[in-house]
Amino acid sequence: MKIVRVEKIIERGPFAASQEWKRIRRQALAAIQAAEWPVGSGSFTVYPQSGKKTGEGNGVKPIKDNVIKMLTGGKPKYGALIKQRLNERNNTAILDEWVSEYPWPVGEREKETGGSRPGGMDAAYVFREGLVCFEWETGNISSSHRSLNKMCLGLLKGRIKGGMLVVPSRELYRYLTDRIGNIAELEPYFDLCRSISCEDGVLDIIVIEHDALSTDVPKIPKGTDGRAKG
Amino acid sequence: MKIVRVEKIIERGPFAASQEWKRIRRQALAAIQAAEWPVGSGSFTVYPQSGKKTGEGNGVKPIKDNVIKMLTGGKPKYGALIKQRLNERNNTAILDEWVSEYPWPVGEREKETGGSRPGGMDAAYVFREGLVCFEWETGNISSSHRSLNKMCLGLLKGRIKGGMLVVPSRELYRYLTDRIGNIAELEPYFDLCRSISCEDGVLDIIVIEHDALSTDVPKIPKGTDGRAKG
DNA sequence: TATGGATCCATA
DNA sequence: TATGGATCCATA
Numbered sequence A, B: 001m002k003i004v005r006v007e008k009i010i011e012r013g014p015f016a017a018s019q020e021w022k023r024i025r026r027q028a029l030a031a032i033q034a035a036e037w038p039v040g041s042g043s044f045t046v047y048p049q050s051g052k053k054t055g056e057g058n059g060v061k062p063i064k065d066n067v068i069k070m071l072t073g074g075k076p077k078y079g080a081l082i083k084q085r086l087n088e089r090n091n092t093a094i095l096d097e098w099v100s101e102y103p104w105p106v107g108e109r110e111k112e113t114g115g116s117r118p119g120g121m122d123a124a125y126v127f128r129e130g131l132v133c134f135e136w137e138t139g140n141i142s143s144s145h146r147s148l149n150k151m152c153l154g155l156l157k158g159r160i161k162g163g164m165l166v167v168p169s170r171e172l173y174r175y176l177t178d179r180i181g182n183i184a185e186l187e188p189y190f191d192l193c194r195s196i197s198c199e200d201g202v203l204d205i206i207v208i209e210h211d212a213l214s215t216d217v218p219k220i221p222k223g224t225d226g227r228a229k230g
Numbered sequence C, D: 001t002a003t004g005g006a007t008c009c010a011t012a
Helices: A013-017 A019-033 A061-072 A078-089 A141-156 A183-194 B013-017 B019-033 B061-072 B078-089 B141-156 B183-194
Strands: A002-012 A097-102 A121-127 A130-136 A162-168 A201-209 B002-012 B097-102 B121-127 B130-136 B162-168 B201-209
Touching: A002 A013, A002 A019, A002 A183, A013 A019, A013 A201, A019 A061, A019 A121, A019 A130, A019 A162, A019 A201, A061 A097, A061 A121, A061 A130, A078 A097, A097 A130, A130 A141, A141 A162, A141 A183, A141 A201, A141 B141, A141 B183, A162 A183, A183 A201, A183 B141, B002 B013, B002 B019, B002 B183, B013 B019, B013 B201, B019 B061, B019 B121, B019 B130, B019 B162, B019 B201, B061 B097, B061 B121, B061 B130, B078 B097, B097 B130, B130 B141, B141 B162, B141 B183, B141 B201, B162 B183, B183 B201
Parallel strands: A130 A162, A162 A201, B130 B162, B162 B201
Antiparallel strands: A002 A201, A097 A121, A121 A130, B002 B201, B097 B121, B121 B130
16 A cells, blocks of 8 residues: 655654654555555555445545554554563563553543443553553544544643554545545644643554545445445 | 533633623523423423434434524524625624524535535634524434534634533433434543643533423434335 | 434444 | 444435
8 A cells, every 4th residue: 555645743852752662654554555455465556446435435444444454463452562572571561562452541531430431442552651642533524523633632731752653545545434534624624733731742644545446446335324225 | 401510611811701601601501491392382201212222212403403493593504694685785794693504613524526515514603703602402412412513613713702512411322323422521621621721611411301201292203214224 | 515404333 | 332434314
């Protein structure tokens, strides 16, 4: 898969200048670039049919799953990983590594019940100084706003050191489910993100695109969510 | 309809202290409080069925339409209004009044085609010093994030003087379409809004709730009623 | 085509 | 129940 643009919305302070961040970003970009369709083909080829009508075009879910797997080395999700390490050798520290479904340290309400915190970052890099959050945005464009807000809030409150949001280019968007997050519609809000008070942190928007178009590949399957009849 | 809370997220500078703003807010709150279900009943009564499953509970669209009509006095939408006044007496000024579907002065991309700017504020109060934007949020909670971002961007860029966002309480949310915008899920982000750089402007979140529950009233129709996909 | 929805899904 | 998502809709 092609990365057509990396928009560095926020790049401030020591962390932005650190080798650690450069390495984390390099790892993330590499995992994205390794994404394939069809899986195993060595390239990302999309069936060129508009995704705006029922059952037509390409779904979005399968694209993401393999990238997260690539990034985390196929490890269990955060919750399961914690348990596994406790069992194995009484060493629960998750450090200097990527993990999926890391619980968000901001943006959730306090539960009266003290309940769990469902949902998490698609992936996070955990290191001594903090967290870098990685979100592969495959929801509605409005969902990308929430994602961006979460990262900005995390930076504002100092709960994360960095955020990376992956969104389709407007070209790729054409072939995916209608109203998926895309760079064109997010761009006007970059100034809003830039205006937040944060002296040490980074925020990248990473724009992805297919390598090629071909009617010889299968369409990426859609699910039965939303208004789909299934 | 009950207003259970008015959260004054941003209240800064001369405009926040002005009589004009107080009057504008009073008008908006009055229009909201006048909302009825069933229409004409003098109260807002909801059929107490969870809206989380297909075809069950209450839709959200009809609630909003009457409030906007109340606020704008049933005038045509912005585009049609401009044309009407041109025809009538060559006086196109829209001033010191509420109008629906006012085009957003931020957040849209420049169209290469110079094309139109579809979509608009649900309503806007237009006055000499600027605009107050009124959004009655009935979309997905993620859509509320976009709405909030739009208002914050408008305030940041000085394109609007005020924003008002209407959202259901968590109590009312239970009976509406699944995942509708609601106060509980927006609240953690208030700090983010507060942090924007704006020296003269206001931002209110208005929380609404039904007056009563009763199985004697019809459910508020969902959008797929009478459609092929319903 | 472009934009703001409106609705239901999957999973913890 | 709670949350992030995925899918199609209505209208300009």
